[in-house]
Amino acid sequence: MAQASRSGLSGWLHRVSDSDVWWSFKSSPMTVAAAVATFLIIAVAFLSPVLAPHTPFDPATLSLSDGLKPPVLVSPDGEWAFPLGTDDQGRDVLSSIMYGTRLSLIVSLAAVGVAMVLGISLGLISGYFGGAIDAVIMRVADVQLTFPAILVALLIDGVVRGLISVKRHDEIAIFVVVGAIGLSFWVSYARTVRGSVMVEKNKEYVQAARVIGLSPLLIMVRHVLPNVTGPVLVIATLNLGLAIITEATLSFLGVGLPSTEPSLGTLIRLGNEVLQSGDWWITVFPGITLAALVLAVNLLGDWLRDALNPKLR
């Protein structure tokens, strides 16, 4: 009863600023730096239509005469209009990165979302009802785990390619990638949620809810779910980094996003094709962006895992 509870937003802010998690956040400079970096990258990416100096994938704005300009700071041939240089089509590398990061983030966030919804639902069902349902879901999860994400994605992509035309494929490529990554990540959510549910459902507050005759669905949504959000949040954050990498890998291999709508991975692939001729900046800058983004997200995830784990406190 250290402090009186306050209402509304101010109460919430007070609770947050007073919490152990916030304190552990503040006292870790690395985490603060990672959070700032993540926030900056996300903000710049999603504001790219406003911030980007060029619209690199609108053919009308491109001029081949701007092609293969090196970055300003390393060569006198550079122009300030293209601070990180241009590729062979005359597209501004900086603008491409901004748009590409946005696309990478959209795909990964959506994929994590798909995995979360699928995994949490199956985990809740599995953990709460147990028995045969649990056994079936968990064996499916075991099988799923034996396929690496890339393999699942390649498989789905292959099937989809066989079913529809190449032109249509470019249009739905983003959904294929989201689905493939989402499908390969659900297991960790399902397992974590199942474990937490099995612990929570035997706690007395859940039994108290059963005594008044609430339905299993209500109990799961109202009581169990809110109490398993901690571990889910940790996995989601760590998974976001993994999803970004997986998307980049798929795109690099050419089964991800098409070159008309390049993500970071696609940009690295496109740059890689001309790397032999010494135009390193086309592939290196997207690579650095990717590495920085994933590192920042993973640092955040690691911190969150430790901060929410009472044993490590």
Next chain:
Amino acid sequence: MAAASNNQPLLEVRNLRVEFPTRRGTLLAVDDVSFDIAPGEVLGVVGESGAGKSLTGNAIIGLLEPPGRVAGGEIRLDGRRIDNLPYEEMRKIRGARIGAIFQDPLTSLNPLYSVGRQLVETIQTHLPLSSSQAKARAIELLKEVGIPGAEMRIDHYPHQFSGGMRQRVVIALALCAGPRLIVADEPTTALDVSIQAQIIALLKRLCREHGTAVMLVTHDMGVIAETADRVAVMYAGRVAEIGPVREVVKHAKHPYTKGLMGSIPSLGVRTEKLTQIDGAMPRLTEIPRGCAFNPRCTFKGRRCLVERPNLMPAGATRAACWLHDSGGVGAPIPKETVDA
């Protein structure tokens, strides 16, 4: 104090302070605690959760969990200061001179080794015995703590023992090197009543036969009443009252001890209503000024709100309460301010 008057006490604790640095400031979990234990004596340390009784025990055996630390005072065993020893030296003393028994016997035993191996290793660490001699002593110890079929049981693993038998093994482990003092922290709390009685009887017998002193930390006044010679009642990190167990139980002098004794349902008297102390022990962050018990005390006066009482003679015990000071509790507090 009677037992400790003519010969030197085995354990002397003087003005012990244990602190926990936290982000909200340093918490004083044990505040200026002093007591002695004579050889062969059983001192009960009783209090509600958070009173600091277990921390006092852990400070004595040098096993305070970080970030907790001894911030002041002295602990002496046989006149030798032990609170400032380096970890390695304290570890040797902990096996050889001080035995420790904890609440959960499972955490004190290594599940991967047979109890015999654990006993033999502990014996050989502290005594210069050969393997076969050590094994013989291990069997002897298991017999002593009342484990039937000790010769066969010695090769069993901890999970093959029941809760009560496991606690007996832990006691045997604590006895390996023939310690002068045993610090037992809630040794019977995890056990059923019928097993509790067996363990208490065992501790009492060991004390009598070997002259081992015991510091018995528990929240169960019944266990203390049956086992201890003297008892220290702790409240909010301080000793509220200390004295011979019979006196403290029957003629408590501190209002907290009185309330505590009254609130224990007893088979002796069946009353309509149990005596109750309203409120709860303050959290360490909110210990009031003056006497820590003053918000719950019905006898308090002005002095109790500002001045902290130390232990003072009160009948046959010593109590930290101004009621027993010649100055008294000070001016009465008007009723309105009590309610506020």
Next chain:
Amino acid sequence: MPDGGADFVRIEGLKRHFDVSAPWLVRKLEGRARQVVQAVDGIDIEIAKGETFSLVGESGCGKSTVARLVVGLYPPTAGRIEFDGNDMAGRHSRSDMAALRRRMQMIFQDPFASLNPRWRVFDIIAEPIRAFGLSTGKADLEARVAALLRQVKLNPADGRKYPHEFSGGQRQRISIARALASEPEFLVCDEPTSALDVSVQAQILNLMVDLQRRLQLTYLFISHNLAVVYHISTRVGVMYLGRLVEVAPTDTLFRRPKHPYTRMLLDTIPDLEMTGRQRSPVGGEVPSPINPPSGCSFHPRCPFANDRCKAERPRALPIERGTVACHAIEEGRLPIEDRSYALNT
């Protein structure tokens, strides 16, 4: 207000077995048999309106399972539970079942686990009111919760707080307020004070006695603490390995204990009064309920056991306003005598 006649709660031949076998495949591969724990193995209890019936026993005797069976957290393996003349396992419409559930509530042992940590106290207490549709509107709901908080001696303003802001005793008050929210007549209390410090335990016990008198509640009280049971109950049932070995009015049980197990339990209570009574620790421990001893399950620890005790399970015999399941008592081998546990000092 015990009205003697009609039994408010009637439990007949109640059994609950738990399957603790290894998974099917493991069983088949390793040739192991099914393992069944007989947590509750056929007990009969009648509880009159307004009384406090206590179940005591050591851990694993099945007393908590009985509590959970009575409120419907587990379905019984066999036997029936009647509440105010209604068979709880009978066919009821949804609304009838809800009406029955509303009238019985449970208080749990651990005040730190029985409140959802993410809910405000107001919502925790309001949940049963909302679930049973008892309030007429927001203002009524708020008034009801405030009244409940006051009833357990908490401040209505405490409703805004979260459980972690309260001490153990205060949390148990919140649990009680929640249990009272649906205006029940029958409360099943599963070790409600065993996680609390003694001074707080006294507060909660006093509160429960007070509430019982004011609201005419009937309690089924589960505890391992004989002194607490002595203090609060009108009648007591002693359980051992899933069976009821003795039932008697409180004073009779503590003054003239009959079953050897009851005598043993009473012998082992730590004696605060220090009457100099010799405590005689009984050897042995409670056997595993997976493989309970044949006949009377207490016979391996019983000093009065003979061949009949090893072979034949004793039936509950009516004796001195209670029942005892013991061959030695039945045959008169074990004399019944007054003991001085409940003596006044």
